[in-house]
Amino acid sequence: MSSTKYILGLFDDPDVMMHGIDKLQKNSISIYDVYTPMPIHGIDAKLGVRESRLGYAAFMFGCLGGTVIFSIIYYFLVHDWPMNIGGKPYFAIPDFVPATFEWTVLFTAFGMSFTFFYATHLFPGRAPRVMDLRATDDRFVIAIDAKTNVPHEDITNILKEAGAVEVKHNTRKYVSYE
Incomplete structure (x- = not known):
């Protein structure tokens, strides 16, 4: 069994990332979360995120x-x-x-x-939980749970076809700033 927990698709353009989300959803691949350096209009509806309470x-x-x-x-x-x-x-x-x-x-x-x-969970003094540090700077990251989506090669190929600049296989959930 693989030690990969998350497959990360890194994009350099928000429109290309939105196309990647469409492509993943078309292939019935569940998306864990999306990390962006800025708010993107319409991404909540596309990912099925409920309205805040x-x-x-x-x-x-x-x-x-x-x-x-x-x-x-x-x-x-x-x-x-x-x-x-x-x-x-x-x-x-x-x-x-x-x-x-x-x-x-x-x-x-x-x-x-x-x-x-x-x-x-953003209490003062606590290190933020980030999948990839570049998501706070200039990259758009789609995180896919590797445990629920079994064919890792297929997911990697779909992300590359959708325009991902880089595809990473994380063994840890979050990285720290240290």
Whole structure:
């Protein structure tokens, strides 16, 4: 049995890489992931990547922030230390709006940062997981799981026909920057 874990097709042009994805999918070869140095329009739909659920998390963090500050202000100004300022009622909602808005934005920003780091495993101080270091610079990489796709020679030939500049057989999952 081969020790190859991933077959990497390196491309120097995004259009050629998109053609390579089409060719691989036409031959029923499952693609593990695609690494690019820049965003490419339409690649998510082509690979069948689902839409992100981070928007739902943002909404929940915003609701949490708004609820927390509204509750704090209500408790302090109505129950803990009610003050009669200019004859206004204790529970004057328009007075709460600026602080509630600011805390909603604050909780959403911090919550989304932590959620993004958690979801992508990009915690500060952790080395990024990259299949090929050139994918962060000038190459477009298609990674194919070698364990599920058995004929390695066929995959190599398809990638070369599709315009791959280089085809590599990785024995490790990720490379490090060290």
